[in-house]
Amino acid sequence: MNHDRLFRIPTSVLQDTNVDESALQRSIEDLGPKPLNDGLSVDDEGRLFITDVEHQDIMARDPDGTLRTVIRDERIRWADGLSFGPDGWLYLADSAIPEIVLQSAAHHKAVAPFTIWRFKPGSTAALGQ
Numbered sequence: 001m002n003h004d005r006l007f008r009i010p011t012s013v014l015q016d017t018n019v020d021e022s023a024l025q026r027s028i029e030d031l032g033p034k035p036l037n038d039g040l041s042v043d044d045e046g047r048l049f050i051t052d053v054e055h056q057d058i059m060a061r062d063p064d065g066t067l068r069t070v071i072r073d074e075r076i077r078w079a080d081g082l083s084f085g086p087d088g089w090l091y092l093a094d095s096a097i098p099e100i101v102l103q104s105a106a107h108h109k110a111v112a113p114f115t116i117w118r119f120k121p122g123s124t125a126a127l128g129q
Contacts, residue, residue, distance in 0.1 A: 001036065001037055001038055002036065003034075004033055004034065004035075004036070005030055005031070005032065005033055005034060006030075006031040006032060006033070006034040006048075006050075006061070007028055007029065007030055007031065008028075008029050008031060009024075009027050009028050009029070010027060013027040031061070031065065032061075032065055032067070033067065034050055034059075034061070034067065035050060035051075035052035035053075035054065035055065035059055036052070036053050036054050037050045037051045037052060037053060037079075038051050038053055038078070038079065038080045038081065038095075039051040039079065039080055039081040039082035039092070039093070040082065041082040041083055041084055041090065043084060043090075043121065045063070046063040047060050047061065047062055047063065047121070048060065048061040049070065049082055049090060049121065051079035051080060051081075051082060051092070052069075052079060053078055053079050053080075053097075055069075055072065056072055056073060056074055056075075056076040056077075056079065057069050057070070057071060057072035057073070057076070057079065058070045058071050058072075058079060058082070058090070058092065058119075060121065070121055071119055073117075075115075075117075076092070076094050076117065077094055077095075077096035077097075077098070077099060078094060078095045078096050078097040078098060078099075079092060079094065080092070080093045080094060080095040080097070081093040081095075085118070088120050088121070089118045089119070089120055090118065090119055090120070090121055091116055091117070091118045092116065092117040092118070092119075093116055094114065094115045094116070094117055095114065096111060096114055099111045
């Protein structure tokens, strides 16, 4: 979440108990910049969808490495977790973390509701609940 770069490592390397530290480090690949995020999800076309908690949006990293904004909406309070559901919908849990951390239950109730948004990447449809 806190790093401004995206990294990957093959799961086969992580599962191999015989891999030493230096081989493990050599297996890490820097894929480039990314926003401050909480959620990641990959579609069937290999696009990585990334929440952007600072800018109220969802970004996509295409297989060629291009990073672009997919949807931005002022109603998103904290773009948290992402998950694909049936029929190509991408669901976004909007946890509103900045508004609830270290606050009372009464405050939580006052800033509700906490929303699950959905949209279809690649469509011109707006963000919907």
